[in-house]
Amino acid sequence: MKAVTLFMLVATLAGRASGDVPLPERSYKILMLLPVSSRSHMNIIVALAEALAQRGHKISAHFPDLPPLLDIERNQSLTLMNTHFSITTPLPLLPSQVEVGAIHCRPGKPLPQDTESWLTGAGTAGVIYFSLGSLTRGDSMLPEYLKVFLEAFRRLPQRVLWKYEGELEGASDNVRISNWFPQQDILANHNVKVFISHGGLLSLQESIFHATPLLVLPIFGDQPRNGMLVVDSGIGRVLVWEELTADRIVDTLTDIINNTKYKENVGRMSASLRDQPMTPLDRAVFWTEYVIRHRGAPQLRCPAAQLSWVEFLMLDVLGLLLLALLLLLLLIRRILRGISATLLVGSAKKKKE
Template sequence: MIKYTTIVFLLILLLGTKTHSSNGDNILGIFGTHSPSHVIVHMAVMKTLADRGHNITVVTQMKPKLAAHENITVIVAPPTPERKKFMEEYMKQTFNDKPSIWTTLMKAVLQANVQLEGQIEFMVHPNFKELYENPQTKFDLVVLGPMANDFQLGIAAKLHCPVIITWVGVPLPFMDSIVGNVNDPSYVPSLNVALEAGQSTMEFTQRLGNLFKHSFLDIVNKLLNFKMNQMYERAFANKTDPEFPNYYEMKRRISLLFYNYHSPSEGPIRPTVPQSIEIGGIQVKDQPDPLPKELAKFLDDADEGVIFFSLGTNVNTNNFGPEIANILYSVLSQLPQRVVWKWEDLNNKPGNASNIYFSNWLPQDDILAHPKVRLFITHAGKGGVAEAQYHGVPMLALPIFGDQQGNAEIMTKSGFGRWLDMHTLTAEELEENIHEVLENPSYRETIGKFSTLYRDRPLTARQSVVYWTEYVLRHQGAYHLQSPLIHMDFIARNNIDVFGVILLIKRSKESYQCVIADINCV
């Protein structure tokens, strides 16, 4: 009897388990960014949906470093040779100049036409254009990765399907304005505003600086929107179809915003609307993949632990000057720990120390998950920092450009490690800080506590992506979740008309009282 009861129970369990749909929805991912690290985050979102059983088509400028998947079709619309050369020179100059995020943003504004032309070239590339111009093409959803390419929302209009935006970092004014998140500079930190550990509010000087940063980003956002509208009209001018939505209408048709952030652990708490969905750490695997045999043995046999050194996908170590390379090698080669070092040109390595494993491509998340890894030397890109936080690995940051210095400052003030300026780096300074992070247990304890918070959620990042994407698919959009703010103009959202009427009534009342009292009112 017990045997038959067990069999019945197993049958019920199997029948009740929801399996992947063999006829999943058709989802198009548009990721025109030139940053490989951004593509990694976007592809993690798409792979999650592919694992669920949806049919995924992805269009990018570069082939993603992702194993073949039966439900994912990748279409590469590569940049022209001239565009590729321009980007390589731009990144080389950026590495040498080490601009701040504000310099980077200002340069992006001044060079907006150059950047936007690259996005136009991507969109009209034959490999891509034949997809959305083909009347036989049917998609149920578009997922757009924003990078000065909001005008590409017109593709969703041509395909008659809802849109989800997937952003690679914290909510910025550019993202907040899309869904109407509250972005009050008195308590919502702007870009590169770092609070001390345990500090929940900004001090006066921080609020003053935050106000200026917020205002600057708001101006940049307005200029960008103006330019996006021009590009939209240029790309999708359709005089034969008066029903074709304009740029601002398409902005209001965005269903959800996914952003790579987890407010309960990363803080401070931000007031966000239901359209904003946190998927912080989406690129971190639930279970790490097995490492290549040679690399796995190198890590497994590291009795003194492992230091992982990678400056991400945008920094080419061939651009290192000999002085910087020599400083890094001289220190790392003398350590008792083993070092895994991402280095592009394997024919031109800085040395051949037995404790250093060089490779021009490394599975970063899988390495950080290895129990022997004790320190991550990083450029402080958002993706790498999130992976180290998830796995509880202390960091030493060598930020290069953009938001990396701000990320490094936040990481340092949170007690997860330290950061140094690579352009003024000395061997003594590097060695001292490596020993400090390795030997002071407070860094591992602090980031370990953060890791516990980062993992403790009602839904994992992947579960959130699946649930909310399918929510949009079920309801053919999620417009009922929208904040009223995005449907209001400047006058209405600031109640200027209401205050104007109140002042008018007040003034009229005062004038009437003057007339009754026969007083000359001015």
């Protein structure tokens, strides 16, 4: 068994391993450095780790004497990016930069019978799914916002699945509360009309993958930017917490559900995201094992990674150009002074004559 250290940088950062990728000739020990340890962000890493483990590789040892992270980063051969051109701005990428956006997304699984029956019982009005992610607890919501949502949901014809931790008083009969729901299986259900989300990247990808329009309520981090993507792509709308009212929530949800453009737009984006020659997970597995097979794959490494920040920004070249410009200006100044002095001497001679 050969030990291989693999550093994966998952950026502006869960599954099965498909038979499309040939099995490796041997198993390896793979060290995974996880820069973010929140539950939602771990989903990306867990998907790849489980797929690699299914292929015989070994992430159960600890290595206390690691080199500095900066040295490991400079020595990396592969960057797995949690992006995809169909759901973000297309960018030119190096061969070592591989897009694996929506790596954690998967087809929906059958729901528990009681949940399935509850969704079906909503009839043609459908269901609204409400979750603010794994970091924000429902019971941490300010009372004034909680009151607004309860009033808005009471006035809607749809049923509401609300991921809410803790006890909730005053909820109407069309609202079902739980501290956890199988989110992807919920979003995959055809009767779910809208996903009310905080706009986290993973939830955004899941909603697009399952073609569910969004109502985004950004809280922090990249969520406002993701909300702008939702609006610009026409796959949903955004509301600001400070401006929330029951009327505004009802009107916005009614628009998203009744206006077919949101469902059509997210359907087209979902089709584009799904239309790939191999799944993002298979692609991540292939390139990970490619680096292993080629003993670190130095051919993938960008030479710029070895440059200092002065060299990378070409500050030395810029300094040389500025120095040359300064010398040129001094030379021009001296020439102009010489010409001026000559002209003054000539003028003085003429006056004397």
